[in-house]
Amino acid sequence: MKMRTRFAPSPTGYMHIGNLRTALYCYLIAKHDHGDFILRIEDTDQQREVEGAIDLIYQVMEETGLHYDEGPDIDGGVGPYIQSQRLDIYHEYAQKLIDLGGAHYCFCEGELEGEDPCLHLSQQEIQDKLDAGISHVIRQTIPTTGTTSFDDEVYGHIEVENKTLNEGILIKSDGYPTYNFANVIDDHLMNISHVVRGNEYLSSAPKYTHLYKAFGWEEPKYIHCPLITNEEHQKLSKRSGHSSYEDLIEQGFVPEAVVNFVALLGWSSPDNREIFSLEELVEA
Ligand code: GLU
Numbered sequence: 001m002k003m004r005t006r007f008a009p010s011p012t013g014y015m016h017i018g019n020l021r022t023a024l025y026c027y028l029i030a031k032h033d034h035g036d037f038i039l040r041i042e043d044t045d046q047q048r049e050v051e052g053a054i055d056l057i058y059q060v061m062e063e064t065g066l067h068y069d070e071g072p073d074i075d076g077g078v079g080p081y082i083q084s085q086r087l088d089i090y091h092e093y094a095q096k097l098i099d100l101g102g103a104h105y106c107f108c109e110g111e112l113e114g115e116d117p118c119l120h121l122s123q124q125e126i127q128d129k130l131d132a133g134i135s136h137v138i139r140q141t142i143p144t145t146g147t148t149s150f151d152d153e154v155y156g157h158i159e160v161e162n163k164t165l166n167e168g169i170l171i172k173s174d175g176y177p178t179y180n181f182a183n184v185i186d187d188h189l190m191n192i193s194h195v196v197r198g199n200e201y202l203s204s205a206p207k208y209t210h211l212y213k214a215f216g217w218e219e220p221k222y223i224h225c226p227l228i229t230n231e232e233h234q235k236l237s238k239r240s241g242h243s244s245y246e247d248l249i250e251q252g253f254v255p256e257a258v259v260n261f262v263a264l265l266g267w268s269s270p271d272n273r274e275i276f277s278l279e280e281l282v283e284a
Contacts, residue, residue, distance in 0.1 A: 003029070005029060006037075006192050008039075008042050009042065010043065011050055011054045012048065014245075015057070020262050021225065021262045024263060025225065025267075027066045036070060037067075039061065040081050044083045044084060046176060064245075064259050083177070084176075087177075090171065090185060094177075103138050105126050106118040106138070112166075115144075119141070140167050145162060147160060150209045158206070168204075188217050193220055197224060198225055198227065199225060205224075260277075
């Protein structure tokens with residue numbers, strides 16, 4: 001199978017160093033293997049939408065030389081590559097998942113505490129509520145017994161008890177998917193072989209395993225990257241003044257130097273070499 005990675009930023013208006021490192025590692029492992037590097041825009045959080053943010057992503061990709069093989073403006077046949085243009089696809093697969101028993105309609109308001117009462121609605125009750133236009137979400141259905149496991153290239157074998165996994169929302173009441181649903185659907189339909197992302201998604205990954213299993217799909221390989229921290233081991237906050245690509249460019253660093261710097265946040269050459277061009281990083 002051809003190596004295919006994806007960088008999947010949300011249009012937040014700036015490029016955090018951690019995101020840039022994810023993009024770079026996606027690019028490097030794909031190009032080292034003569035595979036494809038894909039850009040996907042994850043804009044399903046309508047409240048977080050920022051004007052011009054997508055253009056900014058294109059600009060950073062261009063300036064850093066992280067040229068993608070497929071993306072919103074380069075069709076590779078598995079698009080659209082902007083999530084807000086894929087709503088029909090998510091609805092189709094949510095319905096499939098309900099039929100397969102991996103999800104259910106939920107009409108509860110607010111956060112759930114304990115088991116979802118909607119799990120016990122009859123087919124007729126569900127239909128009546130839908131016909132009456134009652135606001136609803138689609139939630140993942142997760143067994144309460146047993147365990148789930150998966151392997152991560154960085155963190156190794158991970159196993160959790162199913163009862164610790166909450167039945168999160170897959171489709172919100174506004175019809176948009178959550179990340180927890182869209183990432184699985186898209187990574188599968190876009191034939192992604194290696195998922196490289198920040199470790200903030202590690203704890204949700206067992207839920208994704210359940211989704212892949214319910215659909216009968218093969219899981220990609222996971223590479224969760226540890227958080228980038230400051231000298232005090234705290235998360236690099238936006239306030240630090242050097243947390244984003246834009247911050248560093250503003251301080252006078254050239255894009256090549258930023259790429260070089262970011263590459264070494266989480267990797268080092270066995271001979272301690274410190275200066276690499278992008279091509280040399282691909283090679284190494
Ligand atoms: N949209 C997510 C983010 O920006 C992407 C996570 C992923 O790579 O799957 O954090």
